[in-house]
Amino acid sequence: MNTESFDMKAVGPRIRMMMPLLTPLEAKVVDTVFGLRDFNDDTSLKKIAAEAGVSEAMVVKITKKLGFAGYRDFRAAVSQYNSQPTSEMHQELSEDDTSQEIVQKVFRTSIHALEETLAILDMAAFDRAADLIHAGGQRDFYGVGGSAQIARDVSHKFLRIGVRANVFDDSHMMLMSASLLKEGDLAVGFSHSGNTTAVIEAIQLARRNGASTIAITNYGGSALAQAADVVLCSTAQGSPLMGENAAARIAQLNILDAIFVAVAQRDYRAAERNLKQTMSAVSSKRKDRLP
Known part of the structure; x- marks a missing residue:
């Protein structure tokens, strides 16, 4: 994936669009990455493999299947994507949310979808x-x-x-x-x-x-x-x-x-x-x- 040729807001959407092509275990590895709030340019391959319960070689294989040159290329792209202002707009709803929080989260999720679809x-x-x-x-x-x-x-x-x-x-x-x-x-x-x-x-x-x-x-x-x-x-x-x-x-x-x-x-x-x-x-x- 040539991340230099398009808006970095497109990194997450392009990965999500390829999820149906992954096996359940491969999808679990990707979900593990996006589930880590502290994922950044320093997150090691070893940590991701351990968190997902797979080998380091499999993590590399998945990143290539997603169109990246390897784990480092994947890590850099996802880190930049996570640093985008819109990345924090999507927030999970919870049973403790107030009406104000529900409205804010629903609206922000829609705005997030519009921003990324445009990208x-x-x-x-x-x-x-x-x-x-x-x-x-x-x-x-x-x-x-x-x-x-x-x-x-x-x-x-x-x-x-x-x-x-x-x-x-x-x-x-x-x-x-x-x-x-x-x-x-x-x-x-x-x-x-x-x-x-x-x-x-x-x-x-x-x-x-x-x-x-x-x-x-x-x-x-x-x-x-x-x-x-x-x-x-x-x-x-x-x-x-x-x-x-x-x-x-x-x-x-x-x-x-x-x-x-x-x-x-x-x-x-x-x-x-x-x-x-x-x-x-x-x-x-x-x-x-x-x-």
């Missing part, structure tokens, strides 16, 4: 995704659970500017939709883990039929990411109570808000015209003034 955002992928959505003939969005809600949110935004998209949250409907897509069409898969079978299978089928595919996920090394032409990654640290999904949802919605603006920009006059029409169509349903 890792692939701008080439962002531009390509905007181009594909703008040019797509048929646009079908796939997601289940909370990811389906994100898909519906962005579909609603696009409809406001005349960009139509269908949302499917049923595995059979996803496959039926994907079977009808062809070259020039677009399928977008939403999955936090990137391991949702129904979404992966639909994206794979759509791609086999010639459609372009986009993955919205928290893990760049996931099965969904590997199945898609374009990958847009969010990143968020997990916590026992909130998990990763809550903060990752905020980050994904912000990515998609930016995509929405970029798509509108590609034909600004049409977007402006359609926005006026759709707003006018629902204006009678608003009660802005009390009698």
